[in-house]
Amino acid sequence: MIPIKMTIADRVFDTLCTAIVEGEIAAGSKISEPELAKRLEVSRASLREAIGRLEACSLVTRKANIGARVVSLSKEKLLEIYHVREALEGMAARLAAENITAHEIIQLQQLLKRHTDEVNQADCASYFQRSGDLDFHYHIVQSSHNERLISLLCNDLYHLMRMYRYQFGRVSQRAFPALDEHSYVVSAIADGDGEMAELLMRNHIRRSRRNIEQMMAA
Amino acid sequence: MIPIKMTIADRVFDTLCTAIVEGEIAAGSKISEPELAKRLEVSRASLREAIGRLEACSLVTRKANIGARVVSLSKEKLLEIYHVREALEGMAARLAAENITAHEIIQLQQLLKRHTDEVNQADCASYFQRSGDLDFHYHIVQSSHNERLISLLCNDLYHLMRMYRYQFGRVSQRAFPALDEHSYVVSAIADGDGEMAELLMRNHIRRSRRNIEQMMAA
DNA sequence: TCAATTATAATTGTCGACAATACGGGCTTG
DNA sequence: CAAGCCCGTATTGTCGACAATTATAATTGA
Numbered sequence: 001m002i003p004i005k006m007t008i009a010d011r012v013f014d015t016l017c018t019a020i021v022e023g024e025i026a027a028g029s030k031i032s033e034p035e036l037a038k039r040l041e042v043s044r045a046s047l048r049e050a051i052g053r054l055e056a057c058s059l060v061t062r063k064a065n066i067g068a069r070v071v072s073l074s075k076e077k078l079l080e081i082y083h084v085r086e087a088l089e090g091m092a093a094r095l096a097a098e099n100i101t102a103h104e105i106i107q108l109q110q111l112l113k114r115h116t117d118e119v120n121q122a123d124c125a126s127y128f129q130r131s132g133d134l135d136f137h138y139h140i141v142q143s144s145h146n147e148r149l150i151s152l153l154c155n156d157l158y159h160l161m162r163m164y165r166y167q168f169g170r171v172s173q174r175a176f177p178a179l180d181e182h183s184y185v186v187s188a189i190a191d192g193d194g195e196m197a198e199l200l201m202r203n204h205i206r207r208s209r210r211n212i213e214q215m216m217a218a
Numbered sequence: 219m220i221p222i223k224m225t226i227a228d229r230v231f232d233t234l235c236t237a238i239v240e241g242e243i244a245a246g247s248k249i250s251e252p253e254l255a256k257r258l259e260v261s262r263a264s265l266r267e268a269i270g271r272l273e274a275c276s277l278v279t280r281k282a283n284i285g286a287r288v289v290s291l292s293k294e295k296l297l298e299i300y301h302v303r304e305a306l307e308g309m310a311a312r313l314a315a316e317n318i319t320a321h322e323i324i325q326l327q328q329l330l331k332r333h334t335d336e337v338n339q340a341d342c343a344s345y346f347q348r349s350g351d352l353d354f355h356y357h358i359v360q361s362s363h364n365e366r367l368i369s370l371l372c373n374d375l376y377h378l379m380r381m382y383r384y385q386f387g388r389v390s391q392r393a394f395p396a397l398d399e400h401s402y403v404v405s406a407i408a409d410g411d412g413e414m415a416e417l418l419m420r421n422h423i424r425r426s427r428r429n430i431e432q433m434m435a436a
Numbered sequence: 437t438c439a440a441t442t443a444t445a446a447t448t449g450t451c452g453a454c455a456a457t458a459c460g461g462g463c464t465t466g
Numbered sequence: 467c468a469a470g471c472c473c474g475t476a477t478t479g480t481c482g483a484c485a486a487t488t489a490t491a492a493t494t495g496a
Contacts, residue, residue: 005487007282007449033478043451044478045263049270056274058366064225065457065478080366087309091301148276148298152370223457225479251448261481262448283448283487 008042009049015040016050020059020070021163028072031060057159071160075216078164081157082209086202088153089137093185093201095144097194104143105190111139112179112186119175134161136182140189140201174211178204226260227267233258234268238277238288239381246290249278275374277381289378293434296382299375300427304420306371307355311403311419313362315412322361323408329357330397330404337393352379354400358407358419392429396422 016036019025037047051068054060062068100108115132141153181204188197234254237243249269255262269286272278280286318326333350359371399422406415 005282009449010282034476045450045452048267048478049449052267052270052274056270058369064223064228067458067478077366080364083309083313083364084306084366084370087305088302091305095301146298146301148295148302151276152302152374156370156374227479250446252446263480263482266448267479284489285448 008046009053012040012042012046012050013053016054017057017059017159020054021159021166023163023167025070027070027163027167029070031068031070033067057156059159059163071163073164073167075212078168078212079209081161081164082205082212084157085153085161086205086209088149089141089205090198090202092141092144092146092149092153093189094194094198095146095149096140097189097192097197099145100143100189104139108139108143108186108189111136112183115182116179119179133178134158134165140185143189174208178208181207226264227271230258230260230264230268231271234272235275235277235377238272239377239384241381241385243288245288245381245385247288249286249288251285275377277377289381291382291385293430296386296430297427299379299382300423300430302375303371303379304423304427306367307359307423308416308420310359310362310364310367310371311407312412312416313364313367314358315407315410315415317363318361318407322357326357326361326404326407329354330400333400334397337397351396352376352383358403361407392426396426399425 016025020027025031031051033044033047033051037044040047051060051062055062055068058071060068060070115136118132138154138158141150144150181200185197185200185204188200234243238245243249251262251265251269255265258265269278269280273280273286276289278286278288333354336350356372356376359368362368399418403415403418403422406418
């Protein structure tokens with residue numbers, strides 16, 4: 001693999017993306033272009049380019065002549081995302097069942113096994129913390145072979161989901177049942193049963209959402 | 219309503235957006251920044267800002283150090299979009315059934331009646347041509363009251379769908395059945411039956427997709 | 437003649453400066 | 467004292483120019 005040529009704006013985007021996801025730049029805080037440009041030692045043009053892309057993946061919001069703010073997190077917005085995920089990833093599972101390649105099935109099963117081992121020997125909590133869960137969903141979405149679906153979930157929503165997971169830092173008690181649900185989805189996909197795969201994936205995500213609703217009701 | 223303050227980049231975006239949607243700037247063609255900037259009489263900075271937003275709604279694709287191209291249309295990509303729409307608008311219909319307001323129901327029913335009248339007295343073809351169909355879907359999505367869903371469908375995918383409808387210019391023979399399907403969806407939403415609303419909306423969109431698959435198989 | 441290479445031209449990425457707009461404090465006025 | 471206006475300051479939007487990269491044309495050598 002040839003080292004890809006990266007532009008300055010690319011690097012700035014990556015830097016700010018992780019900084020925002022990990023909360024180093026606080027959610028809801030205003031972004032000062034002059035200050036950030038000075039701190040990162042880049043021109044405002046490059047910084048603005050990067051901010052534009054952050055806006056595209058919903059990590060910041062901009063208003064004309066006012067500026068950019070890091071997106072603020074809320075229970076309501078998180079639940080909205082879960083509704084969207086239920087719809088999109090359900091469809092992704094259906095399409096994956098129809099279009100997945102033999103090689104991808106093997107990779108998916110290996111990923112599932114690796115996750116199972118991790119959860120069994122380590123404590124369950126660290127699984128979700130280290131976004132092993134996202135890896136699984138990511139892989140299925142890729143296997144749908146629907147470029148637009150992949151773009152929506154893996155480019156637009158991916159960072160935002162990571163941000164919630166990172167900052168809300170829930171230690172889900174659902175590690176074991178979630179893994180079971182994962183394995184059912186994989187089975188349906190391996191069987192080429194799109195209808196069933198979609199149903200199982202939607203149920204899985206809906207349970208996650210309900211779990212969050214409960215935990216945040218407190 | 220107060221006249222909104224628009225920035226130059228906003229106007230350029232609107233101009234280019236309609237130009238691309240309507241094919242005035244050919245699909246697949248390269249965008250020359252110096253030339254366009256001169257023709258629109260704006261600086262390259264404003265133009266690049268606009269191009270960035272065009273990229274965000276998938277009307278152009280950019281590669282580093284190479285430039286931006288207007289997205290190229292294809293049957294495959296269109297079908298991909300229909301899969302995404304089936305998932306997202308299905309969920310939108312479900313949520314609309316749960317969250318729609320009484321006023322929105324009335325508006326929706328009036329819209330449906332207006333469309334029915336148009337189709338009955340004018341010839342059917344013009345209905346879809348003038349994107350009355352998109353209006354209907356747009357309204358339902360709004361009634362879901364899920365901001366992210368609304369953003370995805372009405373900001374990100376909306377222009378692209380208009381572009382396909384405009385440039386592929388199919389004269390659908392499905393005006394009458396489509397209107398029936400619309401009315402069923404409205405009924406389910408008015409009844410507050412989310413499960414049924416989603417099912418009907420998904421079937422509606424799936425039939426549209428299959429119709430396209432047939433017509434483009436030629 | 438064709439392939440490879442170099443040189444030239446054009447395009448994109450980046451920068452610093454200027455113009456337009458929004459923010460904050462003090463003042464005026466009721 | 468509160469509300470509204472005015473003005474200085476800071477921030478964002480816009481511009482033209484330069485640097486880095488890519489595309490194109492010319493040249494050379496086999």
